[in-house]
Amino acid sequence: MLVLWCPDWPAVAAVAAAGAPLTKPAAVFLANRVVACTAVARKNGVRRGMRRREAESKCPELGVFGVDDGRDARLFENVARAVEELVVGLEVVRPGLIAVPVAGAAGYFGGEHPLAEKLLDQVAAVAGVECQVGVAEGLFGATIAARHGEFVSPGETARFLAPLRVTELDQPDVERKELVDLLTRLGLKTLGAFAELTERDVMSRFALDGVLAHRLARGLSERPPLRRKPPADLTLTEEFDPVLERIDVAAFLAKNLGARFHAALADRGLACTRLGIYATTEGGEQLGRVWRCAEPLTPQGVADRVRWQFEGWLKGKRPTSGVARLRLEPEETVEGKSLQLGLWHGGNRSEDDELTTERAARAFVRVQGLLGPEGVVTPILDGGRDPAGRVRLIPWGDPREPVSPPDATWPGRLPAPSPATVLEQPVPVRIVDEQGVPVGITSRKQLTAPPCRLSVTGGPPRTVLDWAGPWPVAASRRAATPQQARLQLLLAAAGQDNADEAVLVLCSGTENPVWTVEGIYD
Template sequence: MNTRPRRLSNDAAKSRGAVLPLDEAKRTFPVNRMLVLWCPDWPVVAAAAAAGLPAHLPGAVFLANQVVACSATARSVGVRRGMRRREAQSRCPEIEVFVDDPDRDARFFEPVAAAVEELVVGVDVVRPGLVAVPVSGAAGYFGGERSFAELLVDHVSGSAGVECQIGIADGLFAATLAAHRSAIVARGRNAEFLDPLSITELDQPDSNRTELVDLLRRLGLGTLGSFAALPQRDVVSRFGSVGLLGHRLASGGDERPPNRRKPPPELAVTREFEPALDRVDTAAFMAKTLSTKFHAGLAARGLACTRLGIYALTERGEELHRVWRCAEPLTPEGIADRVRWQFEGWLRAAAGERPTAGVSVLRLTPEETVEGKSLQLGLWQGSDSGGEHTPEAERAARALVHVQGLLGPSGVFTAVFDGGRGPVERVRLVPWGDRRAPTDGHDAPWPGRLPAPSPATVFESPVPATVTDSSGEAVSGTERCQLTAPPWKVAVEDGSPRRVIDWAGPWPELTRWWVPHGAGTQARLQVLLEGEAAADPAVALLLSWQHGCRPEWTVEGRYD
């Protein structure tokens, strides 16, 4: 991860007078002035570090077969976010392919946050790769914003060995965009700095403003300045609360008004653990229950959390803490995610940096709250449509968490529709609470995939079957997966043979072709069998034949 640190520059928006040269930025500003430290392409940097690869190699992180982050080397040859994997590899054949893993990103970012905390207090982790700190006190102590910014860049680059950039502005949003440009924005000049920037800058991670940005672009509003020029009354009437917040940011304001409610101390949630937590999966499981309780306590007072403090005490008295800042109010799932990410950073740190004992006490504290109406959930949408939750979905989630508490973290599963050819391959069970995301390649063509409709019942273990022709001889398959004779009767396990009314297939598949001497042939066959009695309805089954296996025929599923 050791790379050459990038020095601060003042290229962006200088012609508009919004950015000060670093040697001129030596004044102390009010408390709402923020410094943001940004590590470019952090998901790729963390993935390369986890794989033991140099950070300068071309690499990209993929989610659902699309690029979600790529290195500067990959971008130099045309790889971009949102690009399909096949197109990215065609433009850069030597690109390293990584899987999206927020837990990994958080684990490798903890040393960076700790390095920032060595110089300044009040560090807020916005997300892995981005931290924010109030700049006024530190700038006064270190001799001005310029001195503090350069010292912080050098310290983080030397201590954590990562490339980083710093931006300073009034408010988190403007400071984040300034960090992307290594710029210091003069006090009160946010609007001038933001004016020429693209409207797509509003679509920051976890901001839920993708649809708004897309609509603004189609309306011809291509810059933040053009959006900010609209009357606020018109923006609210046309775009609602989401548009109002975007308009406030585009105009140079902050995510929330400066005077925020001070959380009552009794809203903190504390839990002791016996035995102590020394595994990330156990901590993640405990965090789900604790985050639900924490969120419910806030909701009962009409509040939602925007800055989450995570405090822990180990069995040997070591005190750990970290504050996570969020642009949007946190949901129970968002709280649990950040607790899990933090434990990834604490418990899986390098030797000598991780705690010497397990965590015996965990406390969640709302460092900053807003009115609960800021977390307005959808009225009709369920948890599987857009990520919003209805009361029914919330009650079901609490019930599943309760059952999981009785059976353990691996006692409750939900199904994820995944890639594959057969019905068993296309369904993956995920423990409740884990990310329900399909794997890379789930939407690939998959030659030989079973055509629709899929069987309603899929057996956990294939059921043996026997297929015979009209003369009573066993029906098998050839090397090309062709049937040796039309199927006439099928017997499932030790049951009596039933006559085949109709059949379709076979659909051939070459299995394990990538394994030397391990390739095989398989075929699937749909059959409609007569009922056991004359009045019984017909039964539709999905049969599978595999060369060289005993039994050759098995029942994979049953159609309704």
């Protein structure tokens, strides 16, 4: 197998989408850590896993971008088209990585090295990006060979992998960080040392995930070759009227298609590892791409690849008309036993609970069909300093992944507990001391006097029974903001039938302080 690899593709795609030159350093961040960076940034000391503040201190001119899988897949479609002009049967493993069968193409172009030179020149001329090529047996071996620019002879893959560090097992599409850390602590620092263990010992110590990694270290594929062709009735075909011309509509429909496609396979006890996505436009154009996956696809994985492919088709070299027909075809399937365990959440929930959850999910999807993807959202607690900034609303069906680490150190963050209700629009109030003089904050973020009464405009004053704070709010480094501090107040009940109430207030400014209520505690 031949693998074509575009180094640092997320960073390269981000720079290309922004229209910036690759000569300037740039990095892509997730949860405030570097996940990819350009070669120029790496020369300045930026590394994967580095915190943003450290990366910017090493490279002050660093361009900062967020993770965007759709952007990466859309721009990588240009690379796939360039490769497809020379070879057939290519498979996109992930944005930045393409696998192709080498035998037929190498024979046509006169060998593996002439084929690699043709591909490198073709991608540089058509897509304008640099890439590396490697040849070896199996997807894992060929991927590692591409990263080292090696052409491994048949039968030599295990010998090629043996001296490499065991960290090579941790790939972007299949994370094995915990396994790699454990192997390193046990003294198995190279793939060869790990491969020398017997499969029985690996199974007893590392379970199934360790056995799969052990096969890769030995130069084998994760799974034996599957000779059986998937049944034709597992192919899912969908007609669109009106035709699809917008990416947001295609992304929404992909969720439903992914769930149906996965459910049909699960009924047969199967899971898909190579997904064919084929489309026919209203004008009769035929579009197609095969995605190869290291692990069996989940419903979300199917939906993601359909969405990425539509972004590549509709935002790249657009077809002359919209997509009228879509066909999802399982090019390769495996037994789905390991995947089916996740369907029952570990067996801790009853069948009635599962049916209720499934019905609720279908109802949410129907509501989204009426109101749009933003019509149904679920909250997720993310990193941040203020209560409103810590809560993000995620559209139903989208990955619930935090952007910032919620357990990180955030200067100025309030101590627990957080207010139960965070007001969408803060309410202006007036806070005075015992003499009726407005309370403010000093330049040192201290109160000018103990608060005594709080009143909303047009409402009666309420006595402050107790208070805590103030907690200074960290000023923004990018914009000039007034000095701010937060205060927790316990207010006396407004009437005999009401209870005491705790609120969170914010003071802005020192000379003419402005107080607002941000949240209410239960």
